Amino acid sequence: MRIEDASHPQVSLHLGDSLEKYGEWPTPTAIVSDGPYGLAKFPGEPNGVESLAEWYAPHIAEWSKKASADTTLWFWCSELAWAEVHQVLKLHGWKYRAAHIWDKGIGHVAGNCNGDTIRGFPVVTEICVQYVREVQLRDYDGKPCSIKEWLRSEWQRSGLPLYKTNEACGVKNAATRKYFTQCDLWYFPPPEKMEMLAKYANANGLDTDRPYFSLDGKTHLTARKWERMRAKWNHVHGITNVWQEPAVRGKERIIRKGMQSLHANQKPLRLMERIIGASTDPGDVVWEPFGGLCSATVASLRMGRQCYASELIPEYFDAASERINAIYQELPLYERKRNS
Template sequence: MPPVKRASTNLHPTLTLGDALEHYASWPRPTVIVSDGAYGVSGFPGDPPTHDGLAAWYAPHVAVWSERALPSATLWFWGTEIGWATVHPLLEQHGWEYRTCHVWDKGIAHIAGNANTRTLRKFPVVSEVCVQYVRKVLLESAGVRLPLKTWLRHEWERSGLPLRQTNEACGVKNAATRKYFTRCHLWYYPPASAFEQIAAFANAHGRPEGRPYFSVDGKRPLTGEEWATLRAKFHCEVGVTNVWQEPAVRGPERFKEDTRSIHGNQKPLKLLDRIIRASSDPGDVVWEPFGGLCSVAVAAFNAGRRCYSAEIAPTYHAVASRRLAKCAPQPRVEISAA
């Protein structure tokens, strides 16, 4: 992990003992949400015994995530394969758009004699998933709310200008019609500079009665900077694919009490660092609704992000508090009044 220069104490993580539902409203709006909650395996008190109860378990949380997350937000949803598949319709219903499924391959050593194939009648499981979602942003055009790709083309068509003139607006030969205004799946999101050129051209040369074009308030067009904030952030590390071969946490990174692991599914900091850096910039806000040992908060602090965590179990909260105090002096530790 490259070091991050921290010029301000406002990067110190905030950890709350209590239900995240009671604290979302006081947290700043997030650019990243890392969900590592119920799996449907009775892994902790309140975790449903099967995946059947997961949609109901997550429903109140997903509703708030959808209301509070920035348009540029990314959700990383950890779980079992069947657990994620069960919650997926709920996420779609609340405006989260599936991007891709990442498989964490913990390796053959993870079996450790815990799979009786004759009894279970299946191959041993050494994986879980971390699924990437982004916000499905809708903008209004002529009284209809449209996805960004459709909205962009609809606003140009509303101006009455021929599609070929989008190239003139951008100063290119054919890239605008082929990339920015295509109807096919190979759509390119126009960068801020290209968007401003498109909006300026349409408002200068389009039908006067339809102005302003590319506006959300009916008073002025969006700026390039505003347009850029409507897209989820993503930075791709070279050589990384959607299969993550990383052993389960062992050694000094693993928190134990005597010889027993304190948390049954502690996530590697390496993977959390990867997803946080991929979907945010330094100073951005990360939410960790189901803190556990607050590995997300540790990774976020190391990467120069601001993390807000909640943990409902006093035992985990106590360990996480001590952990954060070591990596981030003076973390804000709160206790819910509920």
């Protein structure tokens, strides 16, 4: 008997449409979207990219409702499919950060390419596009503004001269030059410097009925609160936006009876671990709304994240459940107890 909602202490897996679950899932630190490419591979998927924007629109709207300033979206797709969906993402406040190219290598088409009929170079790539939230705040008068504009307006409201921002941060001139400039050289203030700025303005600025640099208009700003005002990023040197990784083979590949691949486009765990590690920390929440074989969820579980996934096709759901069960049993006993 199939259970339509399978769960472990770190994982919640739903059989059905993710639109049914977004309202119940907690705010994500990362969303890994590996949905339709316009190839009609699963029930309800458009056959062609022309209607993809319409298909994704309700999902993107729900992501935007639940996401926070520190949420990163990883959008897997083909180049043309991404081009169709980008404007919908932009409309809902998602800001393009970078496009990452998955190069599967010549082995992906070796022996399976007819040079007389292909009429173009063989395609061995997919893309994974990184988006973050376009954060808007409100100034003292209630007018929407960017973080850059808000910083300047809050300091001006304090009545303090601009050069005092350097004294507040304990630097020679970096605060005025980087954190309060309005040009393209603007730099997001580090959390500890932002807390220093807020304390200085509140101690030395004009009397006010609203704390300076308060995000909610009531409470004082802390480094921890400010840190969550942009997407997380855990940098690893030596990794670029071109990912040379062969398509999944060997033990990692999920096979049907008869030695046929269960899922034609199973993503490598290595790539899923890369994006999850870059944009989340242990204990953070990861969404995988179009689970397939739930490679992002498996990677998240192995890395100590909380995972929320959904899958429409029962056969994929069953295989994903088996993968998750196997990974969970491999976790050290002390870690399973800790997460229980």
